[in-house]
Amino acid sequence: GENVEQHPSTLSVQEGDSAVIKCTYSDSASNYFPWYKQELGKGPQLIIDIRSNVGEKKDQRIAVTLNKTAKHFSLHITETQPEDSAVYFCAARGGNMLTFGGGTRLMVKP
Amino acid sequence: DAGVIQSPRHEVTEMGQEVTLRCKPISGHDYLFWYRQTMMRGLELLIYFNNNVPIDDSGMPEDRFSAKMPNASFSTLKIQPSEPRDSAVYFCASSAGWLGETQYFGPGTRLLVL
Numbered sequence: 557g558e559n560v561e562q563h564p565s566t567l568s569v570q571e572g573d574s575a576v577i578k579c580t581y582s583d584s585a586s587n588y589f590p591w592y593k594q595e596l597g598k599g600p601q602l603i604i605d606i607r608s609n610v611g612e613k614k615d616q617r618i619a620v621t622l623n624k625t626a627k628h629f630s631l632h633i634t635e636t637q638p639e640d641s642a643v644y645f646c647a648a649r650g651g652n653m654l655t656f657g658g659g660t661r662l663m664v665k666p
Numbered sequence: 667d668a669g670v671i672q673s674p675r676h677e678v679t680e681m682g683q684e685v686t687l688r689c690k691p692i693s694g695h696d697y698l699f700w701y702r703q704t705m706m707r708g709l710e711l712l713i714y715f716n717n718n719v720p721i722d723d724s725g726m727p728e729d730r731f732s733a734k735m736p737n738a739s740f741s742t743l744k745i746q747p748s749e750p751r752d753s754a755v756y757f758c759a760s761s762a763g764w765l766g767e768t769q770y771f772g773p774g775t776r777l778l779v780l
Binding site: 597599602605658 | 709711757772
């Protein structure tokens with residue numbers, strides 16, 4: 557089955573700096589890659605997703621890039637704000653299953 | 667819409683007791699998923715339903731776990747008997763179609779088995 561590795565597990569940045577989270581996947585047939593944000597005490601919420609026919613997608617301060625050859629994809633957050641502090645999960649859909657990475661705890665220091 | 671609704675939000679029980687977690691998906695969504703989240707194993711898919719029918723339960727850890735979806739607006743996840751290692755946060759999610767559609771998660775049920 558699919559295996560998704562996510563790095564780093566924790567990331568601390570200063571407000572206004574950029575944050576980058578990287579994921580690799582194992583199943584070359586995977587074609588859908590969502591990113592979720594989980595705030596304390598809440599369920600994960602989708603923030604952006606990308607499909608395998610697209611190399612990059614941007615939504616305001618958030619962007620995701622996909623390299624299908626290398627089987628990795630990344631989340632980029634620019635101009636970070638304290639409210640960006642949360643746990644972020646990448647995921648990949650291989651077959652009928654959505655497999656999640658281990659999560660990255662992002663801390664944005666004011 | 668109120669989103670995915672889960673109850674209870676917190677559950678504390680003793681080992682050996684039966685635990686029932688409940689979920690109401692978003693109206694009109696035809697897929698429902700049950701996940702478990704722990705520090706050690708992260709987010710794991712336990713089972714998912716399509717049009718109230720269980721499609722894949724390969725993630726269900728053992729026979730102590732069972733899930734039902736008697737109608738389009740209600741699902742339960744039952745653990746009987748519960749064990750301390752079942753302590754986790756259990757999430758329910760729903761989506762309108764599986765192929766790349768957004769999964770909307772509920773707030774979760776935090777279960778502690780003593």
